[in-house]
Amino acid sequence: MAAEAGHGPLTSGEYIAHHLQNLQACKAETGEWVMNIGHNAADICSGNPMAINVDSMFWSVLLGLVFVVSFRGVAKKASSGKPSKFQALVEIIVEFVDGSVKDTFHGKSRLIAPLGLTIFVWVFLMNLMDLIPVDWIPMVAGAAGITYMKVVPSTDVNVTFGMSIAVFFLIIFYTIKNKGVIGFIKEMTLHPIAPPTKGFGLIAAPLIIAFNFVLESVALIAKPISLSLRLFGNMFAGELIFILIALLGVYQLPLHFGWAVFHILIITLQAFIFMMLTIVYLSLASETH
Amino acid sequence: MDINMTLIGQSIAMIVFVWFCMKLIWPPILAALEERQKQIEEGLAAADRGQESLVKAAAEADEIVNEARQQATGILDQAHARANDIVAEGKAGGVKEGERQLDAAKLEIEQEANRAREELRGQVSAIAIASAEKILRREIDSKAHDDILGKLAQEL
Numbered sequence: 001m002a003a004e005a006g007h008g009p010l011t012s013g014e015y016i017a018h019h020l021q022n023l024q025a026c027k028a029e030t031g032e033w034v035m036n037i038g039h040n041a042a043d044i045c046s047g048n049p050m051a052i053n054v055d056s057m058f059w060s061v062l063l064g065l066v067f068v069v070s071f072r073g074v075a076k077k078a079s080s081g082k083p084s085k086f087q088a089l090v091e092i093i094v095e096f097v098d099g100s101v102k103d104t105f106h107g108k109s110r111l112i113a114p115l116g117l118t119i120f121v122w123v124f125l126m127n128l129m130d131l132i133p134v135d136w137i138p139m140v141a142g143a144a145g146i147t148y149m150k151v152v153p154s155t156d157v158n159v160t161f162g163m164s165i166a167v168f169f170l171i172i173f174y175t176i177k178n179k180g181v182i183g184f185i186k187e188m189t190l191h192p193i194a195p196p197t198k199g200f201g202l203i204a205a206p207l208i209i210a211f212n213f214v215l216e217s218v219a220l221i222a223k224p225i226s227l228s229l230r231l232f233g234n235m236f237a238g239e240l241i242f243i244l245i246a247l248l249g250v251y252q253l254p255l256h257f258g259w260a261v262f263h264i265l266i267i268t269l270q271a272f273i274f275m276m277l278t279i280v281y282l283s284l285a286s287e288t289h
Numbered sequence: 290m291d292i293n294m295t296l297i298g299q300s301i302a303m304i305v306f307v308w309f310c311m312k313l314i315w316p317p318i319l320a321a322l323e324e325r326q327k328q329i330e331e332g333l334a335a336a337d338r339g340q341e342s343l344v345k346a347a348a349e350a351d352e353i354v355n356e357a358r359q360q361a362t363g364i365l366d367q368a369h370a371r372a373n374d375i376v377a378e379g380k381a382g383g384v385k386e387g388e389r390q391l392d393a394a395k396l397e398i399e400q401e402a403n404r405a406r407e408e409l410r411g412q413v414s415a416i417a418i419a420s421a422e423k424i425l426r427r428e429i430d431s432k433a434h435d436d437i438l439g440k441l442a443q444e445l
Contacts, residue, residue, distance in 0.1 A: 060299060161299075
């Protein structure tokens with residue numbers, strides 16, 4: 001259990017709350033940008049829709065850069081000859097993603113496979129931050145004067161939502177691209193119950209169309225929400241358990257080890273699920289009936 | 290846990306990373322992978338071809354060895370036949386030469402024998418005359434029997 005220097009020991013509740021608080025920046029009512037640095041500043045930005053979670057953004061962009069730079073390094077030197085060890089690793093990941101995409105997505109797209117690769121590696125790296133003992137980076141940050149530091153970006157619902165919303169727009173884009181605007185509207189209104197086209201049934205048609213629209217909208221919106229909440233929920237719960245284990249003091253070591261081993265499975269699986277579902281949704285969007 | 294601008298920031302970051310990946314990461318790596326797959330495929334095909342030509346070469350070599358063996362047998366047979374010929378020829382030549390020399394020897398012997406006979410005849414007649422002379426000298430005078438002795442000497 002971490003004790004902040006000079007401020008006395010924290011209670012368990014405070015410790016957990018401290019670990020779950022993002023480092024935020026926002027425009028204060030006075031018009032200047034402020035960050036929640038220092039004590040009793042926890043909710044200076046909370047509830048402000050214009051606030052930015054600086055730690056989440058920093059770590060996610062940093063990990064994204066780690067992915068981009070390391071893979072770009074391989075891509076630049078990529079040769080068909082004998083690969084280096086890291087190139088072999090990268091190639092395994094690329095082939096794995098490529099295989100998953102080819103199994104699921106039967107159209108031709110230059111975007112989907114790289115999208116899947118980016119999602120898989122990036123989400124995996126963000127999840128991987130969960131395996132760093134929960135106090136290490138926050139303590140270093142605390143020593144540097146930064147009070148709050150949440151290091152696992154995928155435990156921030158904004159991050160997972162941000163990604164799934166990008167996927168959501170891609171779903172709509174692909175639907176319209178492959179089926180046209182009319183096709184998209186038809187898909188939203190004429191399924192799952194086909195409205196009658198003649199006779200007395202015509203009176204009921206608007207009702208059925210409205211019903212279909214509500215149903216299809218829910219189904220459409222459920223996609224990004226389930227995508228992001230699944231990742232967020234898993235990672236947040238995992239992180240919370242790490243924090244609770246960290247409260248145990250010395251006895252945390254075997255527990256922490258056990259949970260970390262189990263968590264390796266979860267972080268990989270969640271990265272894979274996020275990638276796979278993205279591919280599945282996009283292949284559904286480009287499938288013509 | 291509230292929704293704020295981080296969401297937009299993350300979306301933008303994601304779009305940028307995906308775009309970067311699509312433009313600069315995915316194509317070269319996949320190109321390298323496909324290139325290597327092609328190379329491996331070609332290598333395997335080349336190995337197959339090599340195997341095939343090896344089998345063919347082995348068959349060809351067998352054929353050549355067999356042919357050479359046959360030729361060698363032929364040459365050997367010819368050599369044997371030639372050797373037999375030479376031996377037979379030699380034998381025949383020897384026999385002929387032998388006969389020729391035998392004939393020459395016979396002729397010479399005959400001539401020698403004739404000559405010896407002539408000589409012997411002379412000597413025998415001389416001895417006969419001498420002995421007859423001695424006999425006659427002891428008996429009676431040689432004049433009475435001279436004509437008979439002369440006749441004898443002429444007959445010899």
